[in-house]
Amino acid sequence: MDETAAALGDAARWRIVELLAERPRSVGELAELTGLRQPQTTKHLQTLARAGLVTVFPLGQRRVYAIESGPLTGLERRLRQLVQTIEANADERDVVERYRAAIEAESAVADHDRWADGRTFTFDRVLDAPREVVWRHWVDADLLGSWLAPPSMTITECALEPTPGGRAILDYRDPEGRRYRSAGKVSAATEAEHLVFDLSVLDATGAVSFTGHYDLTLDSVQGGTRLRLGLTITETSVEAVPHIAGIGTGWGQVLDNLADTLGTTRK
Structure with missing residues (x-):
């Protein structure tokens, strides 16, 4: 989970994930759509692959990458739990806000x-x-x-x-x-x-x-x-x-x- 969150913490990698969510794409296509050079794009894809977020398919001379939803589903579940915890403890934030207002x-x-x-x-x-x-x-x-x-x-x-x-x-x-x-x-x-x-x-x-x-x-x-x-x-x-x-x-x-x-x- 930590590796997934870290991999998605970069804006360029997040954009790559968004593009792959639409359909599998080659390195060249991803580089063109993101405005990155191909070596940079490849490096980002390797990071995403290590986190289990993408899979590479060698197709002759081309390498096509596809998204894997499993890690994202796990992250979604954790984020949902986090939001539920925040909502369940909203009164704790209210205490701090009331205290600040009282001090003022x-x-x-x-x-x-x-x-x-x-x-x-x-x-x-x-x-x-x-x-x-x-x-x-x-x-x-x-x-x-x-x-x-x-x-x-x-x-x-x-x-x-x-x-x-x-x-x-x-x-x-x-x-x-x-x-x-x-x-x-x-x-x-x-x-x-x-x-x-x-x-x-x-x-x-x-x-x-x-x-x-x-x-x-x-x-x-x-x-x-x-x-x-x-x-x-x-x-x-x-x-x-x-x-x-x-x-x-x-x-x-x-x-x-x-x-x-x-x-x-x-x-």
């Missing part, structure tokens, strides 16, 4: 520190799991690390210690190795019901980009647990634009991760 919109208003202070977000999910199981996925570091990172990010440290004054930490890196760190503390915790904590997103120097104040509640409902997460941001710096722009999408993604981990119905 936030950049237009982030002209001073504390520009986004007081902004609030609310997230709601119905999870097909008991409250105690959902709670453990928030306060057990290993379980928390299994769902909290957005796609392509890798968690290197995380903690939500469910006691007043307990540590709140989220440390992860992207595929390029850049590190992102948030630190804070838990201010209130009622087992399997309520968790209140702060997380300050830190820049490379350790300065606060912004602080998120989180309020998590878990309520038992028929068949599972309703999760509500409230977020209010303060201490926003101008440099926090990419972080603020990504809050809605980012938390939506990680809560979807949690939903998938627990095998839930998203709402």
